[in-house]
Amino acid sequence: MRTTFELHGFSSIETRAVEPLEHLLSKGETSKEVYTLHRLQDKDGSRPDFGLHFDLTVPLSRYVIENAGKLTFPFKRYQIQKVWRGERPQEGRYREFTQADVDVVGDGSLSFSHEVELPLVMVDALSYLPVPSVVVHASNRKLAQGFYESIGIDDIEGTLRAIDKLDKIGEKAVEEILVEKVSLTSEQAKRALQLAQIKGSDASIADRVYNLGARGELLDEGLNELVNLVENAQALIPGSVIADLKIARGLDYYTGSVYESFVGNHEDLGSICSGGRYDALARQGNKTYPGVGLSIGISRLLSRVIGGGHIHASRQTPTCVLIALNNDCDRLNAMKTAMSLRHRGIPTDVSPEPIKFGKQIRYADRRGIPYVLFDTEEGWQIKDIRSGEQISIDILQWMPPAEDIYPQIVEQSE
Amino acid sequence: MRTTFELHGFSSIETRAVEPLEHLLSKGETSKEVYTLHRLQDKDGSRPDFGLHFDLTVPLSRYVIENAGKLTFPFKRYQIQKVWRGERPQEGRYREFTQADVDVVGDGSLSFSHEVELPLVMVDALSYLPVPSVVVHASNRKLAQGFYESIGIDDIEGTLRAIDKLDKIGEKAVEEILVEKVSLTSEQAKRALQLAQIKGSDASIADRVYNLGARGELLDEGLNELVNLVENAQALIPGSVIADLKIARGLDYYTGSVYESFVGNHEDLGSICSGGRYDALARQGNKTYPGVGLSIGISRLLSRVIGGGHIHASRQTPTCVLIALNNDCDRLNAMKTAMSLRHRGIPTDVSPEPIKFGKQIRYADRRGIPYVLFDTEEGWQIKDIRSGEQISIDILQWMPPAEDIYPQIVEQSE
Numbered sequence: 001m002r003t004t005f006e007l008h009g010f011s012s013i014e015t016r017a018v019e020p021l022e023h024l025l026s027k028g029e030t031s032k033e034v035y036t037l038h039r040l041q042d043k044d045g046s047r048p049d050f051g052l053h054f055d056l057t058v059p060l061s062r063y064v065i066e067n068a069g070k071l072t073f074p075f076k077r078y079q080i081q082k083v084w085r086g087e088r089p090q091e092g093r094y095r096e097f098t099q100a101d102v103d104v105v106g107d108g109s110l111s112f113s114h115e116v117e118l119p120l121v122m123v124d125a126l127s128y129l130p131v132p133s134v135v136v137h138a139s140n141r142k143l144a145q146g147f148y149e150s151i152g153i154d155d156i157e158g159t160l161r162a163i164d165k166l167d168k169i170g171e172k173a174v175e176e177i178l179v180e181k182v183s184l185t186s187e188q189a190k191r192a193l194q195l196a197q198i199k200g201s202d203a204s205i206a207d208r209v210y211n212l213g214a215r216g217e218l219l220d221e222g223l224n225e226l227v228n229l230v231e232n233a234q235a236l237i238p239g240s241v242i243a244d245l246k247i248a249r250g251l252d253y254y255t256g257s258v259y260e261s262f263v264g265n266h267e268d269l270g271s272i273c274s275g276g277r278y279d280a281l282a283r284q285g286n287k288t289y290p291g292v293g294l295s296i297g298i299s300r301l302l303s304r305v306i307g308g309g310h311i312h313a314s315r316q317t318p319t320c321v322l323i324a325l326n327n328d329c330d331r332l333n334a335m336k337t338a339m340s341l342r343h344r345g346i347p348t349d350v351s352p353e354p355i356k357f358g359k360q361i362r363y364a365d366r367r368g369i370p371y372v373l374f375d376t377e378e379g380w381q382i383k384d385i386r387s388g389e390q391i392s393i394d395i396l397q398w399m400p401p402a403e404d405i406y407p408q409i410v411e412q413s414e
Numbered sequence: 415m416r417t418t419f420e421l422h423g424f425s426s427i428e429t430r431a432v433e434p435l436e437h438l439l440s441k442g443e444t445s446k447e448v449y450t451l452h453r454l455q456d457k458d459g460s461r462p463d464f465g466l467h468f469d470l471t472v473p474l475s476r477y478v479i480e481n482a483g484k485l486t487f488p489f490k491r492y493q494i495q496k497v498w499r500g501e502r503p504q505e506g507r508y509r510e511f512t513q514a515d516v517d518v519v520g521d522g523s524l525s526f527s528h529e530v531e532l533p534l535v536m537v538d539a540l541s542y543l544p545v546p547s548v549v550v551h552a553s554n555r556k557l558a559q560g561f562y563e564s565i566g567i568d569d570i571e572g573t574l575r576a577i578d579k580l581d582k583i584g585e586k587a588v589e590e591i592l593v594e595k596v597s598l599t600s601e602q603a604k605r606a607l608q609l610a611q612i613k614g615s616d617a618s619i620a621d622r623v624y625n626l627g628a629r630g631e632l633l634d635e636g637l638n639e640l641v642n643l644v645e646n647a648q649a650l651i652p653g654s655v656i657a658d659l660k661i662a663r664g665l666d667y668y669t670g671s672v673y674e675s676f677v678g679n680h681e682d683l684g685s686i687c688s689g690g691r692y693d694a695l696a697r698q699g700n701k702t703y704p705g706v707g708l709s710i711g712i713s714r715l716l717s718r719v720i721g722g723g724h725i726h727a728s729r730q731t732p733t734c735v736l737i738a739l740n741n742d743c744d745r746l747n748a749m750k751t752a753m754s755l756r757h758r759g760i761p762t763d764v765s766p767e768p769i770k771f772g773k774q775i776r777y778a779d780r781r782g783i784p785y786v787l788f789d790t791e792e793g794w795q796i797k798d799i800r801s802g803e804q805i806s807i808d809i810l811q812w813m814p815p816a817e818d819i820y821p822q823i824v825e826q827s828e
Contacts, residue, residue, distance in 0.1 A: 009763035349423035
């Protein structure tokens with residue numbers, strides 16, 4: 001992922017795990033999830049000043065303000081780090097987990113083109129991982145807001161939060177919330193749900209939205225952006241991004257494109273890569289820093305592909321060659337030979353004890369080390385312990401086949 | 415460092431940042447440095463159960479016990495992670511910092527040969543970093559204990575802790591502590607200090623130790639090990655390890671070789687890579703897991719080489735090529751061209767706005783991007799903005815010089 005992000009021109013940053021609590025809580029909604037930090041000898045009851053970050057967006061916002069004078073905008077950064085949340089652990093959800101974020105941040109303004117660029121960076125990065133292909137489902141906040149306003153809905157946030165629950169609780173339960181809690185008329189609720197059913201990857205989605213009878217400048221703007229996004233994405237990486245108008249994203253700071261992403265055959269995992277456009281990632285004085293970003297839940301993805309047995313490592317140690325010992329006087333020579341094999345890029349280990357050869361071979365076998373090297377009276381011999389074949393070699397020239405040098409990721413056919 | 419550790423047959427593990435407080439505190443001495451964790455909504459005054467790890471040895475000990483049934487011993491692992499300590503920050507010392515640890519852990523027993531292997535792994539790994547060469551200074555606990563016991567010293571720990579302060583407070587102050595606090599006779603203190611002056615890289619150190627008049631089996635064993643270590647290290651990587659009998663290491667769990675390491679011309683940084691042999695990394699029931707390991711303080715090392723201006727990056731972005739835009743209709747074609755350059759391994763970015771070419775070139779210049787690509791009526795042209803030279807290219811074939819593709823580490827001559 002680092003390679004892909006850098007090929008797309010994103011710089012790596014790493015921020016400390018700890019942020020001022022005040023800054024962590026300024027986004028609201030998350031207070032119950034934050035772990036606070038104390039020094040062991042501090043008196044009980046002292047108010048905590050610091051907590052562990054629960055995402056990589058809050059640290060980015062602080063970083064941008066602290067370094068605004070040194071950065072060149074638009075600033076493209078990626079960040080792969082642990083984050084912590086005080087949630088109840090369950091499959092794919094941990095209290096400590098790894099996220100990979102990419103964001104582009106502007107100073108005052110930020111071109112819409114980055115809203116097309118960012119989901120494609122993630123699709124490209126994920127395409128090199130041993131996971132089924134990932135599709136980004138996109139919508140647009142201007143579209144949703146313009147539509148809702150046009151049909152007389154006042155509580156835009158409440159409506160979005162209800163629509164965001166569609167996949168979890170179903171259409172009937174969302175309709176109830178819209179009418180009973182968000183105070184929509186049943187006609188408004190019906191049309192909000194009809195909007196959420198629209199999906200597509202070309203300009204025809206515009207007709208379907210307008211057919212629901214809504215009109216307005218904000219709606220036009222959002223629809224234009226969404227069509228621009230899916231058409232360009234289609235032209236660049238076919239099948240990568242589709243318009244899916246039920247994508248709402250619960251958080252209130254998104255102002256343009258919003259994204260969620262699903263892994264083929266593993267839709268039950270939920271979105272593994274989400275984000276959107278926000279007009280104020282950070283503010284300082286009269287300065288505003290808009291941004292667009294996406295975040296991949298690496299731990300959730302790995303919990304499925306590794307935990308589900310879809311991939312495994314071909315061996316548990318990096319060692320490719322074990323040098324057997326005839327006796328302890330051999331050790332220095334074996335260590336020299338190991339050094340020269342390592343200099344040629346072959347992971348090599350020396351047997352820890354000059355025990356019986358059978359035991360030294362079993363030592364290699366238990367770890368999956370494919371080759372054992374013997375210093376014999378006829379010179380160096382290498383044994384492939386999978387086939388049992390043992391041959392004489394020129395120690396200065398011999399190379400194992402490329403696929404044996406390092407452990408490989410083995411994919412199980414599903 | 416990961417590459418070197420893997421070439422030496424060490425497997426990577428990563429442990430959670432959080433450990434049970436009880437386990438963190440079982441080593442004593444560190445209680446004031448531990449950060450404890452609380453949930454924000456927890457009532458004040460509840461006793462904390464968890465804290466952030468302050469090193470990578472305590473987590474390894476838990477990991478070995480939890481996974482003993484699945485591991486094959488000797489278990490060779492490396493681990494590069496953040497750790498946290500509630501210390502007062504100063505140059506090279508931070509409350510959050512990165513350590514790189516290598517350890518070999520045995521089940522019940524562990525061959526002495528790993529005490530020769532481990533410091534050489536670190537010297538090899540550090541030799542690929544842009545730092546002056548590093549020398550490991552080694553001593554041996556059996557040697558020190560055997561010597562002290564032989565001259566009638568009872569408080570071995572106290573003597574070691576005083577000797578450990580030699581570099582910081584000088585010989586006179588250490589002598590005072592030895593006599594007044596550790597209750598040595600002035601003759602015992604004198605001889606302990608004479609032992610601490612011995613340095614060398616061959617068997618002659620044995621004569622110099624015996625010349626101080628001490629005798630005993632434990633002393634012989636420790637001296638044999640230390641001579642074996644420096645002679646073998648000398649044969650494998652000349653100048654890598656020297657015997658230095660003032661190396662004491664304050665912690666009481668070391669039982670054999672102990673190591674500290676110093677960077678040429680930067681001895682004032684203190685030891686940047688330390689460790690040793692311990693007979694009980696972990697215990698469970700009647701099982702004991704001995705180990706030998708070293709830990710590099712990555713942050714301290716980087717604070718000096720980066721903070722001191724000894725190295726810097728050749729540019730602040732990974733981008734090698736910026737594709738200029740004539741107008742917004744060009745963008746899709748530019749994004750396609752960027753994709754194909756990236757597929758050939760060239761980090762490429764598309765200009766965010768179709769502004770005047772002069773401004774697009776300044777955009778590249780401010781970031782240190784070396785090349786700007788133009789889609790002209792005569793086909794693709796590339797401008798090297800350092801020389802100003804602009805030439806026509808075949809976009810499917812053109813490659814920048816290898817040193818321009820990714821940012822390079824630039825070393826300043828000292």
